[in-house]
Amino acid sequence: MSKLTHLDDKGEARMVDVGAKSVTEREARAEGVIRMSPNTLSMIIEGxxxxxxxxxxxxxxxIMAAKKTHDLIPLCHSLNLSSVKVELTPGDDNQSINVHARCKLSGQTGVEMEALTAVSVAALTLYDMCKAVDRGMIIDGIRLLEKKGGRSGHWSASESPS
Structure with a gap:
């Protein structure tokens, strides 16, 4: 098992020093879903x-959340993102919206937290905007799908045991 990088030798929280790391192209993708009544989804799709x-x-x-991740998660670095893409697509089940985010940069640390934050806040925004018509919505399955770049290279959720 790997050592937790956000703890020092005394077990105290610290921000990881990435100063000696190489600048590489980095990318992360994340996903989540918000489930709702078919009527709510129809209302959204039909405008x-x-x-x-x-x-x-x-x-x-x-997108805004990805850019502000360092303000929300205490030990995250402030990153100069080169791209953030958030896609919201109705689910095949007729009662959900799939949320996907992709974040990219050239830098010394990864963008996994930014992609996860983008998905989370996009789903929360959908909930907030639709709660007056559907308080039973469920936000579910937020997870990292893939990360590329850096010393650890490429990782994909499909390669990871569940």
Whole structure:
């Protein structure tokens, strides 16, 4: 098992020093889903939600969240992201929206937390905007799908035992 990098030898929290790491191209993808009633999904897709285009607002919220991850998670580095993409697609089950995020940069540390934060906040924004019509929504399955770059190279959820 690997040593936890955010703890020093005394077990105290610390921000990891990435100063000696090489600058490499880094990328991370994450996903999640928000489940809702078919009526709520229909309202969103048809553009009939009283709050307007909730998908556009959630997409922008996810992008903004990725850029602010270091403000939300205490030991994350402030990163100069080169790209953040958030996609929101209706699920085949007719009662969910799949949320995917991809973050990229050239830097000394990874962007996994940024991708996970983008997915989380996009899903939370959907919940917030739709809670007046559907309080029973469920946010589920937020996870890292893939990361590329850095010393540890490429990792994919499909390669990891569950």
């Amino acid at each position: 009939e939600h009283p709050k307007g285009d909730v998908l556009a607002v959630a997409r922008v919220a996810g």
